[in-house]
Amino acid sequence: MLEKLILNHYEIAAVILSGIGLMNLLLQRNLIRKIIGLNIMNTAVYLLFAAKGYNAEYPPVPAGLILTGIVVTVSVTTFALALTLKLYETYGTLNIDEALMKMTLQQEELEAKIEAQEEELIS
Amino acid sequence: MNEEIKAIWKSLFDWVMGNGPRPENEVIPDEPPPDLPFTRKPKDKYSRFHEATLKERYNQWLEIHGLHMFSSLYSGISVLTCIVIVSLLLATVSELPSLSDERNLANNEIIRRYVERGGKETGAQNIVAGLILNYRAFNTFGESAVLFTAAVSVLMLLGASRRNNADDEQSMKGNDSGKNFMQRGPPSVRLHTFRRDDAILRGTASISIPVILIMGCVIIINGHLLSGGAILSTALILCANAYDFERVHKFFNEQIFITITSTSLMIYALSNIFNGGLILLPNICIGLIVAGTLYGFYALLSEGEI
Amino acid sequence: MIDSFAFNIPFISIFLAMIAAIITPLLPKQNRIPENLSCCVIGIIGILSAYLLYALTNSGQSLSFNFKIGNFPVPYGNELKAGPLEAVLSLFFSLSMLLSLTGNFSSTEEDIAPNRRQLFCVLVNLIMSSLLAMTYTNDIFTAYVFIEISTIAACSIVAVKESPETARAALRYLVMSLVGSGLILIVICLLYNLTGHLIMQNMHIAIQVLVSAKSYIMPLTVSLALITTGLAVKSALYPFSFWLPDAHGSSTNLSSAILSGLVLKGHIFLLIKIFYRVFGLDVIHALRMDTVIFILGLLAMIMGSVHALRQTNVKRMIAWSSVAQVGYIFLGVGLNTTAGIAAACLHIIVHACVKPMLITAAGGLSNAAGHKKGLHALMGTFYSNVWAGLGFMAGAFSMMGIPAFAGFASKLSLTMASFDHPVIVWSLAALAASSVLNALYYVPAVIVILTHNKNMNNNFSAPPPTRLYKISMTCFLALNFYLGLFCMPLLRLITRGVNVL
Known part of the structure; x- marks a missing residue:
């Protein structure tokens, strides 16, 4: 087992990197760090592709897939950044927990406002 | 010993979290009392002494600790998931066959044909370009469609909202109670402004932009996919930074952005449908799509408009 | 043999x-041209699919x-x-897409800013195209690319409405989806390395070889588990x-x-395609994935309904009900028989037709209540918008x-599919419990909309x-009653389809 692990060091590095990326994507509360985690994860998967597909004689298929995948990652990253910008404009924070807290407060204010309006209407 | 480990851990933690160095005589203040977002107004129902029931105490506790507990539960579960996934993958990749192995099924006729007959069948100099533009052209079309989707989404989220903010508010007034309450960003304030009359940048740009443009065109025509388009968009970004955004805006505004992207994608789709084994036309189209969208992404994210 | 026009229909409808989608941004925005174009194209696709079915x-x-697709035959090209x-x-x-588009026309116009509507139509068309591509494709990497298209487009149609919580909700959706896509990409890499193919049927042959030689069982199991997690x-x-x-x-409602519907x-x-076409049911059974899916389905059926019981917002209630229906x-799928998968496909169709109706109807009702979404605010709205009320009732009963x-039809076929199966007790008990739980939150909702509201502000x-x-x-x-009353020919057709999947 250990011998195999040492022999496949590219793959092991790729898997550990993708684990780090996944962890960042799930655990970071700051959205920019989440997006960085996403990029680490996807790049690690491409490293895995390259490591497993590399052969001095026949390189092409993984290279083509990685080219396609990179563009997909770029698009997804940009879209996530745009959403983050939108969130920042709305709440003034990049932290997803703080955004939740502010949203709850705002909703409570809104509910209180609506209740007050309804009471006025009834009276 | 224990203190040392703690100090090392602290510095490692600081490094990971991106905090600055701690001063020697740091005093950690007591934690401020937590904000209570979920607390309702206190009810003075009980005039005499009332011992809180278990449920009330539970609710109180939940209001203070609920969010914190949820987030720690979430992080616990995610750490566990990540560890499980990583260890499974570690076990898996150490078992996977290597490509030079003769018994490996991946070592099959497909890549052999790509390498041996790819040049003849597709007319491409580069095997990878032949692969993505001809053998697996549909995937590449999907990939350009992903770029197009992202461009349309970002344009809708950032561009369309700021350009005609005043119109929106007119037409959306009074539709939803949530809307009156909503806070919008200021319509045309740039998020990130810096001085653009940098002589060094300008001097460099005036020399390098033509070189970059020629380089991009050469690469697009020669068939190393994508990097050509990205290089063209670099020239545009450099132009916008060195001179003025408005200057690029004059010849590359939203209408032109949409026209270029859609038209090239259209031509690419048509060449995909009536595939005649062309490789130059799709190559140019993809280069234009990538150049347009990457510059569009840059402009929308940094300036808020194209 | 089928004629050459029908032969081209899958490709034509995707394109x-x-x-x-590509041409919409170039067209003028006035006179609802983008919306009409989307409706026309989706209608044409529906007609073409019907013709393909007939052929x-x-x-x-x-x-x-x-x-x-392209000039090259299968292991080299794309299919x-x-x-x-x-x-x-x-x-x-x-x-379903056409009816949701037409049904939510006016609410979409209210919710979405005019300068966004054109791009919104582009995204709807892109989602339709990616759905068709996911349905027809035989190549797993193409499937991945189109999954990403549908992810980005779906997230941005969630974020299209300008309200405080949409950006947050869309980000949450995006993060979860991206975890899923990452897992799918890893699995494609592993499977490509194991089998050397990206075409599903060739992968199936290679996997049969590997399994019969009892080699690489562990990587196969891990790939199966991860791709199931990613798509789940x-x-x-749940x-x-x-x-x-x-x-x-x-x-917005649309x-x-x-x-939810599509x-x-x-x-x-x-x-389902990956289970049936790439791995094969016997391999799935040998790797014990069917049991896991079955248990997760049971859990989703119960827990989705339990969560739905606690909601006061009608759209959140419908969303949790969707979770329960995904559990069905x-x-x-977890029954792992042809009949089970046919029943699952029938339920996919039923849910794709009923859930948009329910959401459209709920949108109409909350419009009638003055854009309020709380369940108690919908009191008596049946009488101000009878069509929406009828739709809501039909959807709830369904x-x-x-x-x-x-x-009823899909639940009946699920029951029948589990008859000759060892897990019949569990699936029957879960079906019964879930139906009762569904009734527990849909019946009060129906009663609320039927009750006259005395102090409704006039x-x-x-x-x-x-x-x-x-x-x-x-x-x-009409679609609802057709599926409820005459679904047997459809189920037979689906079963034949599953056999040649």
């Missing part, structure tokens, strides 16, 4: 939707065919595969479904209808599984439903 069932011999099941699914997907995250199977109610509660279903059908589909409504008058709304609601109701 029609894609070209409609396939009357061809006599082979029920399915492969269509090569689509079409059979009766794919044709039926794309027919119902396009029908995207299709909101433990991974907490993003769905947020995304529903804050978005986005919820598309998300986008989730595309991913589930892709999972996974229950059928979700409960009352005979003659659409949900100075608010909702606009009457438009003609388009009435037409699409009528079509939805």
